[in-house]
Amino acid sequence: MKIFNEIIALTEWLIDRLGIETGGMKKRREEHELLVQTSQNLAALQERYAENSIQINNLMIAQREILADKINEKYKYYISINGVPEDEIEEFTNLHQAYKGVGGNHSGDAKYEYCMNHLFVIPVETKLVTEF
Numbered sequence: 001m002k003i004f005n006e007i008i009a010l011t012e013w014l015i016d017r018l019g020i021e022t023g024g025m026k027k028r029r030e031e032h033e034l035l036v037q038t039s040q041n042l043a044a045l046q047e048r049y050a051e052n053s054i055q056i057n058n059l060m061i062a063q064r065e066i067l068a069d070k071i072n073e074k075y076k077y078y079i080s081i082n083g084v085p086e087d088e089i090e091e092f093t094n095l096h097q098a099y100k101g102v103g104g105n106h107s108g109d110a111k112y113e114y115c116m117n118h119l120f121v122i123p124v125e126t127k128l129v130t131e132f
Helices: 002-018 023-080 086-101 106-118
Strands: 083-085 120-122
Touching: 023 086, 023 106, 083 086, 086 106, 086 120
Parallel strands: 083 120
Antiparallel strands: none
16 A cells, blocks of 8 residues: 555656646646635625725715704704794604614704604694696
């Protein structure tokens, strides 16, 4: 058995020296190349994911600031009129939910809760024009 293994090793050495590629060697080389390519592709995907993650985080920060400003504007307006117009309650609630969805803080919550719990709901009458 030892002689057989030595013959195999000698044969592989000779084949390698002569540049001959056997079927098994070709398969191992192709598997190695595939593994290297997969590793490179994975590294590129990880890099793109990191870049996208940073961009998404920046967009969420910007959106949070815009929504906080909008909540603050509505808060001041509702206090100035001493109530929340009936037709704006759903919009204000959706605005607050979006703010919370992008990681809004307690300040926006406090303004929303104050308006909804301490201010009156102002009835709004609308007249639809049906004639054109």
